[in-house]
Amino acid sequence: MKTKFAVFLLLQLILISCSSTISTVKKEYILNNSKELKSDWAINSKEWILKNDTLTGNGSLSPWGVLVSKKQLPENYEIDFKVNMTNASLFEIMLNLDKGKYIRTYLYQIDQNIVIGDGVYDKKDDSYGKRGGKTLFRxxxxxxxxxxxxxxxxxxxNQLSFSVDDKTTLECSLEKSNLNQKGKLGFITNGEVKITYLKIKSF
Structure with a gap:
C-alpha cells in the first residue's frame, strides 16, 4: 500500500513538472529565482533580469523590453503582482499570446488610463504596426x-477582469470582444519597470 502511494505521489510530481501550463490546479506559480526565469521564460538578459525577488525590465520606444513565458496560461487563471514604472510611460501585460495575437492589458502614464486592447506581436519586428494594437476599453x-x-x-x-489597486477595474467578455481565449503570458515596457510578488494560479 505504501509503495502504491509513493508511486502515485511521484507521478503527480512528474505531471506537475512536465505540465505545458505556467500553473496547474495543484500548484501556484511564484517567480522568485533566476533559475525559474531562465527555464520558464524566453528572456533577453539585456532587457529583463531577476534579482532579490524583483523582476526588472528595460526597454525603449524601439525596441520595447519584452519577456514571454514558454508555457501556456491555464484556461481559468488569476495573476497578482506589484509593479513600479520607475522610468517608463507604458507597462503592458500580454495575455493569451498565441499566433502573434494577444490581449493588451496595460498602464499608460501619458494618457493616465488603464487599458484593455487587441494586440499583435512580431518578435522579429519592432516596427510600427508589428507590436501593440487598438484600444477596446479604458x-x-x-x-x-x-x-x-x-x-x-x-x-x-472567458470573462476578463483587470484591476489596479483594487479601485480601478476594467472588465470584458473575451468572446464578445473577439479576443484570444488561450495562449502565453508576457510583459512589455518602453522604459524601466520593476515587478515583485508575481503569482499565477489556476482554478
Missing part, C-alpha cells in the same frame, strides 16, 4: 513613476 487612473501599484488580472469562463 478607464482614467492617476499613474506616476516611482510608485508601486497592485495589479490583479482574472480570467474565468
Amino acid at each position: 478607464k482614467p487612473m492617476k499613474l506616476e513613476n516611482n510608485k508601486w501599484y497592485s495589479v490583479k488580472i482574472k480570467v474565468k469562463n
Whole structure:
C-alpha cells in the first residue's frame, strides 16, 4: 500500500513538472529565482533580469523590453503582482499570446488610463504596426513613476477582469470582444519597470 502511494505521489510530481501550463490546479506559480526565469521564460538578459525577488525590465520606444513565458496560461487563471514604472510611460501585460495575437492589458502614464486592447506581436519586428494594437476599453487612473501599484488580472469562463489597486477595474467578455481565449503570458515596457510578488494560479 505504501509503495502504491509513493508511486502515485511521484507521478503527480512528474505531471506537475512536465505540465505545458505556467500553473496547474495543484500548484501556484511564484517567480522568485533566476533559475525559474531562465527555464520558464524566453528572456533577453539585456532587457529583463531577476534579482532579490524583483523582476526588472528595460526597454525603449524601439525596441520595447519584452519577456514571454514558454508555457501556456491555464484556461481559468488569476495573476497578482506589484509593479513600479520607475522610468517608463507604458507597462503592458500580454495575455493569451498565441499566433502573434494577444490581449493588451496595460498602464499608460501619458494618457493616465488603464487599458484593455487587441494586440499583435512580431518578435522579429519592432516596427510600427508589428507590436501593440487598438484600444477596446479604458478607464482614467492617476499613474506616476516611482510608485508601486497592485495589479490583479482574472480570467474565468472567458470573462476578463483587470484591476489596479483594487479601485480601478476594467472588465470584458473575451468572446464578445473577439479576443484570444488561450495562449502565453508576457510583459512589455518602453522604459524601466520593476515587478515583485508575481503569482499565477489556476482554478
